[in-house]
Amino acid sequence: MSFKNARFYLRDNHPGYNMTPPTDRLPQAEINRRALDSEHVLENLGARTVNGSALALGAQLTRMVLQFLSTFILARLLAPADFGLLAMAGTVTAFVGAFTDLGLQTATVQRKDIDQNLVSGFLIVGVGVAAGMALLLFAFAPFSVLVFDDDRIPLLLMIVAASLPVGALGAQHSALLTRQMRWLTLHSIGLFSQLLGLIAAVALAAWTDIGYWALVVQIWVNAGVSSMLAWLMCPWRPSRITDWGSVRGALGFGLNLTGFAFANYFHRQLDNVLVGWKGGATELGYYSRAYSLLLLPLNLVNGPLSSALLPALSRVQNDPVRWREAYLTGLSAVTIVSAGISAVLFGGSKVIIPLIFGPGWDDARLIFSALAPCMLATTPMNTTAWIYMSLGRTDLLLRWALIASPTYAVAFVIGLPAGGFGVALGYTIAATLLMLPCFWMATRRTTISMRDVVAVLAPPTVVAILLGPALEQVCARVGFVPGLVAIFVAGVLYAAASVIMIVWLPQYGGLKAMSSKTLSRVQHKLVALRGGAR
Template identity: 35%
Template sequence: MDIVSKSDDAPAQAGTPKGEKRQFRKVAARGAAYSGLAQGLKILLSMASVIVVARLLAPTDFGVIAMTTPITGFILIFQNLGLNQAVVQARTISEEQTNALFFYNLAASAAIALIFLAISPLVGLFYGDPRPAYITAASALTVLLTGTTLQHTALLNRAMRFRALSFVDITTAAASLLFTIGFALWLRNFWALWLGAFCGTVVNALLVWRIDRWRPSRRIVWGSARNMVKFGANLTGFNFMNFIRKNIDNVLIAKMWGSSALGLYDRSYKLMMFPLEKVNSPLARVMLPALARVQDEPGRYRRMFLLAIQTLSIFSVPGIMAVAMCSDLVIPLLFGARWTDASPIFFWLSLAAVTQPVSNATGWLFISSGRTKEMFHWGLYSTPVTIAAFLIGLPWGPVGVAKAYFLSQAVTVPVLYYWCTRDTPVSARDLYAAIVPTLLGGILAWGVVNLARGELSTIPLLATAFACSYGFSIAVQGATKKGRAALVEMTRLLSAARP
């Protein structure tokens, strides 16, 4: 018996294979629309939080939270053990398996909470500052609470209940923003950031338990989830390596240059990378179950994946190029004059982010096809290369680290494109074809903006950068046969997404 939450969004029986494909396409399109709308609102809320709270708190307050991020981030690796994706990818899942996975997650969360409490004094000793120790200990509460929601969220995703998930995401983000601003006005210190995030976690837990009616029971067969645990173990191994790769820069900068330098780097990183991750997350929510269902149909699998990454590229890369070419204006405008030193950091991180939309999407290939072991092997290569780059750039401060991160992409991205497409209907050439037209459009826009710099003030110049970047990118995309086909297909999907 397959455990699936009842959903108004889930595909109905359409009677014929052709009808089923049409219905599936409609569900996927609407799911993307719901998730896209939710993420758009979440990005606006996140940006508002970054901008408003940055004016209420000092860079060192953000630096304290960033010091703990490499440690608290472990909850996302060892809490779900890769089991959420295993639930989504599995063709069927029984009541016994669902119960076993729930209690696996709960046990892992309890163990990690105890570890956080035990190591918090060591964190304070490492940094020579007691404040990160307080945050690490307090995060044990977040770990325990989040552990109770993982299985419910996975079941909602498996059932393709994207509308419900989008509602949860938006409500959680709004609550977190309001609580963070309120605590920042009241406390004026780093605790405001943690308390705001924790209150958002409470709201999230209440909502997912209310929306998803599944409840754990004593019907447990521990061995029934063995294959899922193996799948999740490889994914957890990759997540562990990827976590180190994405957080070791914070540790190195904090240790060598202090919390103020880390605050500048962290805000620059969040401003650039955080929106990209927020775009990839909802698309992954839609694409993973969708690709898993058509993995036995190579043609559909390839078309679906390529359309997704072309859409990602068209919507994301021109915006990245626009803020990169105006980085010296963006940071003072959003954060204020005291953050001006973050401008060169933001510039190099923006350049590094150009390949991120497509690179992030390669995880869909690994996971939907059950190739998490190869995904783990990729992490074993990319992590040491990136760490070496950070160490090379570290003597030049956070700017040197950001520049080194950009340069490391030239070594890792080609290998990633080759490795992720092995034994799949998708080729590395397909990935390059998805990103090159938008890159060319951005380069053309950069030339126009440089010519206009002496003639336009800040806001008109930023508007010109965005208009030219998106306009040229779409024009270049439309100049090729595949690009025109992608634009037409995007239009069809938008039509299918209508109620």
């Protein structure tokens, strides 16, 4: 195969994948048509979803290892204030970032039919909006010092903002890869860009004295490499727009999703603003590192299943029975895994924080222990976005955000007098109160009942509530190494309880079937490998 063919059609090893023949002589229009086509994914959709989830889980585990490694090294090379400065700038860029994509990447994945004109329009609009938002941040940067009371923020904010259009360049190419369920290509792009960003940041932090600028370089390398590889691995190329009407007509889905992201910003970033305003860069450094450490396992759970299930749910949105079964299976997996992680993180925080961050991060441990229980609510709640997006009801997703975001904001303000710990505790309490209303609103007028939801959520949650405090008591009474052993034993106990739940409880039948298929496929591949070795 020529380099050009390898470049345009890197083959993913999915069962039933429609292998594309060499395309040296194909015109770009035909290459674009093939890149836009996703009919072949309906063949063996279940197998593709299982494979995608397994690949995504492996990729997310690798990402988590890289992130832990990054935190482990950079926390020893940089000061907490360096992370706090980047969190201040990130608070502003995240606000603007809510408008950058306009939900167009998700719209490309969710829509049943797409064409060259529509995707080209989405790309042009996405990059244009990202560039406009970067310019808006340039104009705001001089005034940011009034908010954060730190004269290093304006330049830092402008440099971070300039990366927005760079990341937007690869958004539609990544969406097309997702739509075609080309999981291996997608995760390879993400891991490679993250690895290069980590290498760049660690090298600069270790061998120069540029401090927080090493973290900025990490952002730029990640965005640039990701977009470049997306263009390299997806052969689709934009063309001149012949009908802007079709593009405008499809923007409603994305605009509602953007409205949700905008409203959601206030409980994702307002806590950073309040903690930074009250406690300064050092207090925010403790809070942001604790929150980032919590997000790692949360993303480990939601990220892989979201990337695999959202395209699958979108493809079967007109088949209520298959759609219900697929969603409840995903919810089961998310709930069982996240509840166990929450219990272990809460109970083992006395050991985990010194292990990851090293000495001098005791304040982060208190914040982390207050945040960890919120995973029992927030991780399952995040799956309701699958319902709204796969059914094209982003208008209801926006309505929920307008209810939830003020609730979180009030909880943050109430907890603020106690600093980062109080804000974290307020977050956990608010998430717990919002959990059942969130599911009720999402499942109305669908084939999923609240009885289905509670049956899935209750068993893992009860086990986690019993296990977490028990592990905390053990870790409080023993040293560091015995504490690690206690965390391992707690993990094994929860895993055993999970197996019992999946095997014996009928509400986890879909997850049991999916697990059996996955194990069977792994077994067959191992047998094939042994046969080939002989």
